[in-house]
Amino acid sequence: MMEFRDLKTQYQKYKQEIDSAIQEVLTKANFIGGTEVKELEEQLAEFVGVNHCITCANGTDALNLVMMAWDIKAGDAVFVPDFTFFSTGEMVSFRGATPVFVDVDRETFNIDTAKLERAIRKTVEEGKLTPKAVIPVDLFGLPADYHEIERIAKKFNLFVLEDGAQGFGGNINGKRACSFGDAATTSFFPAKPLGCYGDGGAIFTNDDELAALLKSLKIHGKGENKYDNVRIGVNSRLDTVQAAILKVKLKAFIDHELKAVNQIQHLYNEKLTGIVEIPFIPDGYYSSFAQYTIKLKNKEQRDGLQAKLNEHGIPSMIYYLKPMHKQEAFSNLEAESKDFEITNELCDIVLSLPMHPYLSEDDVNRICEVAKG
CATH class of the missing domain: 3.40.640.10 (Type I PLP-dependent aspartate aminotransferase-like (Major domain))
Known part of the structure; x- marks a missing residue:
């Protein structure tokens, strides 16, 4: 696995x-x-x-x-x-x-x-x-x-x-x-x-x-x-x-890990552009890619891809299944769902793929082949 x-x-x-x-x-x-x-x-x-x-x-x-x-x-x-x-x-x-x-920007999260x-x-x-x-x-x-x-x-x-x-x-x-x-x-x-x-x-x-x-x-x-x-x-x-x-670990992070995850995201981007919505990085910004998070068209497509990845022994995660304003712990707060249209949508369509400095190009290829279906 x-x-x-x-x-x-x-x-x-x-x-x-x-x-x-x-x-x-x-x-x-x-x-x-x-x-x-x-x-x-x-x-x-x-x-x-x-x-x-x-x-x-x-x-x-x-x-x-x-x-x-x-x-x-x-x-x-x-x-x-x-x-x-x-x-x-x-x-x-x-x-x-x-x-x-407060609702979030759809591109940057x-x-x-x-x-x-x-x-x-x-x-x-x-x-x-x-x-x-x-x-x-x-x-x-x-x-x-x-x-x-x-x-x-x-x-x-x-x-x-x-x-x-x-x-x-x-x-x-x-x-x-x-x-x-x-x-x-x-x-x-x-x-x-x-x-x-x-x-x-x-x-x-x-x-x-x-x-x-x-x-x-x-x-x-x-x-x-x-x-x-x-x-x-x-x-x-x-x-x-x-x-x-x-x-x-800080020395490793500075020496090569930060650079490695950014190289891996470029590999993902090359193979997934046009297949799914890839992460958006604005000009002048540099991400440490704690997660590589894609967007699908709807919940059914997202859940379907996650199930298919799982069948191939590829882990994935959904961050986050539920918006903050819908958490039971915050049910005492006044919040109208219409004020959180982007977050509500993201919770249904996001999927995070494996991402770390030790992911091989073969692994990325394998993940992307399954995603392309």
């Missing part, structure tokens, strides 16, 4: 380096806050091009920590794309605030900036909630339209929190994902562009005061030390073992 995201081959290629890195942590027995964590944070900040990287336990915690630092709370509105993973909106509600879902501005204006006019922030998502590896998002946010005095859980490694005209907005987060979930061997996350910012506050909040609101608690915080740390693994 072909792998959807081949972590086994990646491990075999870097087995010696990864095993050695893990063994060193075991030998030193400094499992929490070891030197590898600080070294990784420095390397990540340098790669992204920001002053601060603060690691934490996972990408969901990363979102929550930033919103804690910004004191986002009940009565606040936070604008979130309707077509994304649950945690982006979940953490808004977890803070007591209200997520306001990312938040529709014209609809974003309309949603903000509508919220202001209704006067029930105070607009506080927008959380754009870099879906499937492609950065959102930050030039326009930041312009809109400035007009309405909103924070911008880039959800780069899937976008790490992408860029816009050379400016890297996780360097946009007032702060950004990413996830090191194993299947992400840069993944560890468990859960992990990070926050990126150029704001010195925010970085200092986040470092306190992630360790029980610590002051001078962990037994000096100056505020209510949480416990959200990246383990030293995961940091050691990520240091090895």
Whole structure:
């Protein structure tokens, strides 16, 4: 069976380096806050091009920590794309605030900036909630339209929190994902562009005061030390073992993996153009291809192709089966389906094909032959 995201081959290629890195942590027995964590944070900040990287336990915690630092709370509105993973909106509600879902652009899958501005204006006019922030998502590896998002946010005095859980490694005209907005987060979930061997996350910012506050909040609101608690915080740390693994994998990611997935998407594009709708990458944008997501004509065709791929031992995934506004957890929110026409359609027609740096040209050919049918 072909792998959807081949972590086994990646491990075999870097087995010696990864095993050695893990063994060193075991030998030193400094499992929490070891030197590898600080070294990784420095390397990540340098790669992204920001002053601060603060690691934490996972990408969901990363979102929550930033919103804690910004004191986002009940009565606040936070604008979130309707077509994304649950945690982006979940953490808004977890803070007591209200997520306001916004439809996405059909070509890029990312938040529709014209609809974003309309949603903000509508919220202001209704006067029930105070607009506080927008959380754009870099879906499937492609950065959102930050030039326009930041312009809109400035007009309405909103924070911008880039959800780069899937976008790490992408860029816009050379400016890297996780360097946009007032702060950004990413996830090191194993299947992400840069993944560890468990859960992990990070926050990126150029704001010195925010970085200092986040470092306190992630360790029980610590002051001078962990037994000096100056505020209510949480416990959200990246383990030293995961940091050691990520240091090895970051080097591989920079050296060849990012380039490899982009070469693979070109192979896919050559063979699938005219057969299905291939991913759209705007001029000046570079995707890290967390997923290679195609669009079919309708749900029947999508489901049929997925079944046919499965018969040939080829895995595929549907991201996402259900829009945010239709999730039961958000059923208390007012949302009209007509406001989410694009997301509603995408949930019926998208299909993600195997995508990772170790996919061979033969594998791509095999997948495309089945798709052509």
